[in-house]
Amino acid sequence: MRNRQLEYGSAQQVGMSEARVRRIAEVAEQMVTNGVTPAQVVVAARKGVVIVHQANGKFGPEPEAAELTRDALFPLCSITKLFTATAILMLVEEGLMGLNRPIVDYIPEFTGPGKKAVYVHHLLTHTSGINGEDVCKIISRKREQGDELPACPEGQDSDTHESLFYGYEVPLRTKPGQVMQYLGFGYQLLGEIVSRVSGMPYHRFVEERIFRALGMNDTYFAVPDSERYRIVRRAPEAACAEWIETEDLIQSMSAGGGAYGSAYDLAIFGQMFLFGGEYNGERLLSPISVFEMTRNQIPGVSSQYRDEVFPEAYWGYGWAINGSKRDGGDLFSSGAYSHWGAAGPFICVDPLYSTVTVHLSVELDHNRPFKNMYADHFNNTVLAAIEQL
Numbered sequence: 001m002r003n004r005q006l007e008y009g010s011a012q013q014v015g016m017s018e019a020r021v022r023r024i025a026e027v028a029e030q031m032v033t034n035g036v037t038p039a040q041v042v043v044a045a046r047k048g049v050v051i052v053h054q055a056n057g058k059f060g061p062e063p064e065a066a067e068l069t070r071d072a073l074f075p076l077c078s079i080t081k082l083f084t085a086t087a088i089l090m091l092v093e094e095g096l097m098g099l100n101r102p103i104v105d106y107i108p109e110f111t112g113p114g115k116k117a118v119y120v121h122h123l124l125t126h127t128s129g130i131n132g133e134d135v136c137k138i139i140s141r142k143r144e145q146g147d148e149l150p151a152c153p154e155g156q157d158s159d160t161h162e163s164l165f166y167g168y169e170v171p172l173r174t175k176p177g178q179v180m181q182y183l184g185f186g187y188q189l190l191g192e193i194v195s196r197v198s199g200m201p202y203h204r205f206v207e208e209r210i211f212r213a214l215g216m217n218d219t220y221f222a223v224p225d226s227e228r229y230r231i232v233r234r235a236p237e238a239a240c241a242e243w244i245e246t247e248d249l250i251q252s253m254s255a256g257g258g259a260y261g262s263a264y265d266l267a268i269f270g271q272m273f274l275f276g277g278e279y280n281g282e283r284l285l286s287p288i289s290v291f292e293m294t295r296n297q298i299p300g301v302s303s304q305y306r307d308e309v310f311p312e313a314y315w316g317y318g319w320a321i322n323g324s325k326r327d328g329g330d331l332f333s334s335g336a337y338s339h340w341g342a343a344g345p346f347i348c349v350d351p352l353y354s355t356v357t358v359h360l361s362v363e364l365d366h367n368r369p370f371k372n373m374y375a376d377h378f379n380n381t382v383l384a385a386i387e388q389l
Helices: 018-033 077-093 120-124 132-145 158-167 184-198 202-214 225-230 263-274 287-293 375-384
Strands: 039-046 049-057 302-305 308-310 337-340 345-350 355-361
Touching: 018 039, 018 049, 018 375, 039 263, 039 375, 049 263, 077 120, 077 184, 077 202, 077 263, 077 287, 077 337, 077 345, 120 184, 132 158, 132 184, 158 184, 184 202, 202 263, 263 345, 263 355, 345 375, 355 375
Parallel strands: none
Antiparallel strands: 039 049, 039 355, 302 308, 337 345, 345 355
C-alpha cells in the first residue's frame, strides 16, 4: 500500500471546481494588493491533494526586499502549542504519563493551595484556573526582588527558564475545569513535562519525534544561521513587531510559541491529523488520540477572549474546535479544528470536507486578531470550490 502523503494535483481529482480554485489564488493575491498584509503564503489541500500553494508579497518592508517565496519562514507563535500537545499525547500513548495525573507528579515545584487538583488535561484545554496576568505579576515581582535564578538548563532558552522558575508558585484564580482562559504559561509547563518525562530537552523531542519524522524539514526552534535569510521581516509598526523582530524569538525554544516554519510544513502536520495520526508511513498518534485531541473536551465551559464571550468554549487537547462558536471560518463544519497564532499564522483541518488550509501572513493590526487577517476569506473560497462532497 502506498504511503499516504501530500501531493500536488488538480481540482478535478478531488471534486473541486477549477474556476473556483483559480478564485482562491486570486483572493489570496488580492489580500497583498489591497494592503491587508504585505506578505503571505497559503496552502489549500483536499483529500491529500494540494490545489493551491502560493506566495505573495515580499520578504521585508524595504522597497528593495526580495519577492516572497513559498518556502518562507514565519513565526508560528501559538501554533507551536499544537506540537506540544502532540508530544504530550505521544508520551501518553507510550505509557509514560497520564492525562488525569496532577502536574505536581511531574513538576514537584508546582506548589500552592488547590494546585494538586490541576491535571495535565487542564493545561491542554486552558482550564487550569491560572490567570495569565497573575503569571506576569509574580514574574515581575520576583525580578524586582532580585530573586536569583539557577543556571539555565541545557535546551531551554532564558525567557522560558525565568517564566517557569518564577511562575511555579502562581496561585489559582478559579478551580480547575470551571472556566477556559487561554494560557501560554500552561503550555510552557507542558513543555517542561515533556522534557522531564522523555529525558530529552523539549525542543529536541519535538524536532526529532515530530518534525523530522514527518519530513517537516523547514520547521525549527532556534532558526539556524544558514536559514535565516528565509525569515519574513515586518515593519516596526506592524503588529507584535517589537517582540517578533528580535533575536530572542528567533532563538526561542518555547513550548508555547517558539517555532518557525513554512506553510507547506504546517500543511503536512495538519494532514497527519486528517490521516488519523499517520503520514508517509510514520505513525505519530493512534486514531483514538487524534479523535480525543480534536473533539470538545470541555462541554459546558465558557470562555472570554478580549471583546468576545463564548458561552461554549469548544476546545480539545491543543486544538480549538469550531463547534457552534464559528470563529474559525464561516463555512467550516462544526467538527473543524484550528489554531491561530499572534501576528498572522493560522491552520485549520476540516474532517467533514477533508480539507487542510494554512494561512501564514504578516498581521498589521493585533487589536482585531484573526478578523483583521482575512484568513476567513481565504478559507471560505477554498470550501466554496468544493463541488462533490
